[in-house]
Amino acid sequence: MTHRNVVIVGGVAGGASCAARLRRMDEGVGILVLERGPFVSFANCGLPYYVGDVIRDESKLLLATPELFRRRFNIEVRTGNEVTAIDRKAREVEVRDVGTGRVYRESYDALVLAPGAAPVRPPLPGIDLPGIFTLREVPDSRSIREWIESRNAHRAVVAGGGFIGLEMAENLAHRGLEVTIIEMADQLLPPLDVEMAGYVRERVASNVAHLQLGDGLAGFEQASSGGLVVRTQSGASFPADLAILSIGVRPETDLARRAGLELGERGGIRVDDRMRTSDPHIWAVGDAVEVANTVSGERELIPLAGPANRQGRVAADVIAGRDARFRGVQGTAVCGFFGMTAALTGATEKSLRRAGRDDFEAVYLHTPHHAGYYPGAKPIHIKLLFRKPDGLILGAQAVGEEGVERRIDVIATAMQMGGTVFDLEQAELCYAPQYGAAKDPVNLAGMVASNVLRGDVEFAPWCDLADTSAFVLDVREPGEFQCGCLHNAVNIPLGQLRDRLAELPRDREIWINCGVGQRAYYACRILSQHGFRVKNLSGGYQTYCAWESETSK
């Protein structure tokens, strides 16, 4: 059965993709897109960069116009038209023309909901004062720009240190503003594991005026000077000429809920893998729906543009009578800030622990993004999580200046295909000295993990270091050791180890540390073959510093 008359609510990523794909699949169907805002198919991921004047021309953000949709796709797009109700029985939607206030009805054979998600705006004292912004649509970014320019703003508070918060902080700093970031969690980029977020914190802290972690918003006041005062739960207060709320988004499910469509446990619209809601004539796509996480199997809210686009295509295919299915989401994401990139895919250690899992291992690497002998090599910090004992890749996080997204993309692709760490070990990737290494960081991550699974090395858990009764051995050179070392560590450089075995205990476990984990691995191999009980501290002193600074707060 194909549908002759399709109405799509929302015309940005998922809705616009669905409309265009549907037209390609079916030249005869009627397609009407109803978009509440003034624009269709705009680049919402570009909004922070328009605020920052990196993107200078607002028209660049408009990827398509209603006119283009009409001419190219024979699709009718009505911006400024909000769907206010769904009459499922009559298969009609109630629409309000935002400009004129006129209310009218449109009938559908198939309805696609792509309403997106709205920035959270908590009911705090003073929340409605002028100068407090969220960022969702083009006019929001225009308002922020105008506010900054007209008031000659020079101090901003960004509430929320997630992906959008960091992008906003970078862009405001790029415009010359002094930025304070307030984040409720004890870390920036809360999706990352805390020790990986340490590299983010370090970079951000040196590029903003103030970083307030582990503290929530309490409210806003008008300062006597005319600006704002932003108050936090800890009692701190920050003067600001403007404040940006980027403390998360909430799926726009009002319309669906009022229509009696089933919602999921996370509050999103429930859909099957054909993007169909509990009503067989209604589909839903994008930030408003819950989708299956391919790693955890759980249903999650994952407000990302890539999945939204693919979901729109699936809904279109199904409406056009095809057997398309959405594969689910593994949570690949990237964020750039102050010359640094953080990216992740799949599960994190904290998400696995939250799910009660302990059938996994984590390894850390700190490896140059290309051959160290070629000028300009920058470290990438990688954490790879994999299942024991089969090595199925569960997730990866990486932070660095160059080549970060490339390595996460490779691991994400391997994961999508059910890959193991042995596949990463063997991966044949592009290599020339300015692009990578004969053993690419991805290969190295796979090798380290494979070593664990083959029983060639065992890792000591960093979290137990403080309480361990193990003998802590540091195999770096004395000069490195003197610059900083683990508590109670004994230094025997790797090159002397074979000659100094007598100095090591046979009745205690030996935990071995070095700079980034490689020499400790060599030492583990030497000592274990000499009958010592040894464990490696994954990622070495580099990981220790990240771990220590983030967990001892």
Next chain:
Amino acid sequence: MTHRNVVIVGGVAGGASCAARLRRMDEGVGILVLERGPFVSFANCGLPYYVGDVIRDESKLLLATPELFRRRFNIEVRTGNEVTAIDRKAREVEVRDVGTGRVYRESYDALVLAPGAAPVRPPLPGIDLPGIFTLREVPDSRSIREWIESRNAHRAVVAGGGFIGLEMAENLAHRGLEVTIIEMADQLLPPLDVEMAGYVRERVASNVAHLQLGDGLAGFEQASSGGLVVRTQSGASFPADLAILSIGVRPETDLARRAGLELGERGGIRVDDRMRTSDPHIWAVGDAVEVANTVSGERELIPLAGPANRQGRVAADVIAGRDARFRGVQGTAVCGFFGMTAALTGATEKSLRRAGRDDFEAVYLHTPHHAGYYPGAKPIHIKLLFRKPDGLILGAQAVGEEGVERRIDVIATAMQMGGTVFDLEQAELCYAPQYGAAKDPVNLAGMVASNVLRGDVEFAPWCDLADTSAFVLDVREPGEFQCGCLHNAVNIPLGQLRDRLAELPRDREIWINCGVGQRAYYACRILSQHGFRVKNLSGGYQTYCAWESETSK
């Protein structure tokens, strides 16, 4: 059975990896590395960049010293010691100390051959004149540097336009030399398909003094001024202060052949997937061996550092008594030159045709490396080859300025896992506007290919365009059309197509063209649903230009 006494011939990529891995696997085995040259474990991929003074310090090229091998790995390395013969019966090698001329023997339980490959130096007239160089070892690059500096050289001929040839051309140009490239094939980077090499030619041509394609070396003469004259088979001659021969490498199989080890059809040492030669006590790894190509199934010579390293590990594991296997090589490679990157993985169209295959399809894309609305987007030209009808990925080539190696790495990873174009379509990759697009170039490549396999679009073969009786339709805007179009093409902009169906023939096939293939796809969908017989010209006018300029020569 493990071996107590292992001799490794050659101490660079494969040999050095094998030695270090073997020590980690077996603390008790004796390991002796015999290296003919003066250095062990040096960065041969970095040599062109040392010539170019991008890498300024020769010591950066030395990744390890014999002293480090001794201290860290308890491995004896003898540089300047050449193995001249293998006595398989006695399990001994004959060694010549290059410095003293002393000849001695060493016995082995296991022998690993990692002799590498030597640059081809054809027996042409004048080939031994001073100023004609090949590049294999650190002293070669040092000699070239010294020659350039001491003679104040300003004109160089690079013979060979492959990977090393282009790297040398770039580096010599970087030093301010006028470079002429002479390449026997009609294209640069002969592993690429010719139309993809067009982008390379264009970039290189505008950065060197002269590009001589389709012409071979004939010989060298001493010029009266003291420099060289390089003569080609076509009768051209090029004055030069130095000439670099980078016309390929030949596996160093002398030792193996004289020892009666089996060689393969391509002239490399034959090994099984455990890297074992026809003698059960002898292994071979690296550029001298033939390895299985995982796409073609053929045995090939693939002189690349990554596979050499992995082969060294496999040989070490097997010698240490483990069940390791080498998976084969898919031919992932990358080359950077004059701000551009070319990369490939798997099969090319010409390698498939050479193998007599026609069960595949090729699609072209020309897509910005990140969101077009974010400043600085650069096109990536992609060619994706896949099997019909199941969509198994057979290979990919990409050329561009940014993000090229990342996309080839993702496709290489999917290929390694047996991925199809449907997997690329669904791939969940890193996206933020400065890193990619909600539909990443890899997704788009998968979508275009999937459209073919689902029967939604059919591609016309570019090679048949010149002779086709089809109606050629161009759906670009008139302004674009006027700047250049296909022979006999009729222009109807996409936006007018639905209203102008009457102008199109129903009795002939219609081949549709646009800028990069997207609008032509939309037009195909419109017209095929209206009963027209249509084909898309993949990659549009961009592909046409590349195709035309490279195949009409």
